[in-house]
Amino acid sequence: MASTLPDNPSLEWLRHEARRLQRAVRQGDPEAVTTVRQHHPHAEIALASEQFALHGAQLTMARRYGFSGWAALVRYLRVAAGLGTDPAALDESELEPADHFCSLASLRYDGTDEPPRWQMAADLLVADPDLVDRNIWVAASAADPVALARQLTAQPSLAMSKGGPYRWTPLMYLTYSRVPLGRTRDETLSATTLLLDAGADPNAGYLWCGLSTPFTALTGVFGEGEQGAGRQPQHPFADALATLLLERGAHPVDQQALYNRMFRPDNSHLELLFTHGLADADPSPWERRLGEAMETREQMWKRQIDWAGERGYSARLDLLSQHGIDTSGADLTISTFPLDPNALDNEGATPLHQAAWAGDLPLIRRLLEAGADPTICDMRYGTTPLDWAEHAYQSEAAELLRAYRRD
Structure with missing residues (x-):
């Protein structure tokens, strides 16, 4: 499983958190007890002791952050200590x-x-x-x-x-x-x-x-x-x-590269990586070095499949399938033009905001022709689609929106 540690984790901080959990369980704190039940593999046995041992709290913390045990978590932190950059x-x-x-x-x-x-x-x-x-x-x-x-x-x-x-x-x-x-x-x-x-x-x-x-x-x-x-x-x-x-000699299984490039429908990176063995490569040097802290290949592919399905990237799903990746569970969303071009999504933004951020010129034009209002501000930042385009350095999209305002 993949680690879910917070940014810049330290062993000292984790030890403190384990002690805090131990004290809270001993005091009968319901939230702490629930945490143990969720993550300790033998929670009821551990909780049966009035003293709730520190090693039980440490095991709970390790499992909570995606590690098999405290020793594995400590080992990862020691390896990571010389590799981190903030x-x-x-x-x-x-x-x-x-x-x-x-x-x-x-x-x-x-x-x-x-x-x-x-x-x-x-x-x-x-x-x-x-x-x-x-x-x-x-x-x-x-x-x-x-x-x-x-x-x-x-x-x-x-x-x-x-x-x-x-x-x-x-x-x-x-x-x-x-x-x-x-x-x-x-x-x-x-x-x-x-x-x-x-x-x-x-x-x-x-x-x-x-x-x-x-x-x-x-x-x-x-x-x-x-x-x-x-x-x-x-x-x-x-x-x-x-x-x-x-x-x-660069290893083709690069989880962060796949994540960074999944946001747009472009598949050129995947095509290149598949050519060099992405589908069935042996463990990478990083997978060997970091062990269970890294996400599994199954988790890596699931994220790619889920994102492609949610965004309607059918070409990406086809490409994955052609290279032996099981996409049978994908739920492909068919993109449709919004009935209301000024409706707010779950981010509090309009379709025009999102198109401006992505620099999708054909969609911007179509939305404007359908009555999208370029002066509407999103609910989170209080900014217009033009502001989004400028912040994203989508220069062509920004110029298109400026020209529309002038007209």
Whole structure:
């Protein structure tokens, strides 16, 4: 089963929670007793003791967060301790220029991801071109094959070294960088090949806020996610770069990449991964390293199937089925045009808000023609569809909505 630990979990915090649960059970707290009954495999025996042992509370906590026992939870936390990165914890105002460049250039997978940050990184490099020679992580973030060649020729082991603001390897900075420097496809692939030839791990990654689904180099290449393709775009040369990594040993089962790319109907990432063995690959290095903390393949496929069914992505279900994934339980929702184009959904938004966020130009036009009101504000943020398009950096959708207002 997959871990359900909170962000940035610590053993000290979990020990405190276990003791708190123990005390609450001893005091007869109904909520605590219910927690034990829900998660302890032998709850009634454990609760029969007036003292309710600490190991019973620890086992309850471990099972609550998706682990078979306390020892497995502790083992995961020890493994994860050196792999976690919390981008939001970084104080960029205190960074020296090289680290500041790397920080600005990288997808962080939080609410700060946006094109102006990447442009700020580009501006830093324009102002100080020698930054690429400051260290290997800057050269990788800039995908500069000349600077990388100089540094790797002098010290090949730098390809495996962790550093920079996020304590990543150079390959991670390259694959998560979105800085607009005008690099060509050949320059980017050349820079990546230099790192791989020097020993860079194609399965490098980190645990975002200590959570158990690794963000790998491949995850960075494929990009996207909950913030949308405008704020967390795929790498400009995603297909070529992902192909190179896969050919050099990156494992095709990348749970986080599949999650990040499931929000739109595009299936190009799945097609590429299936070509390289996604359907029946052996356990990945990350699955071996993290063990039961990671979601199972069954859980991974269920999420993909459920999302595709709910969104009416029939082509995705067909693709999964063609590669031997059992989609027989899928409940395919047939997308229909809303009877009321101004009706609010469960997010308190109109269909026009959602189309603006997705940058779906044909749907935006159709909704407007059907009487959708672009001035309606959603119930959560109090913003219009234009605001949603601008926040998502869906520039074409924003321009379409602005033009409609002018008309």
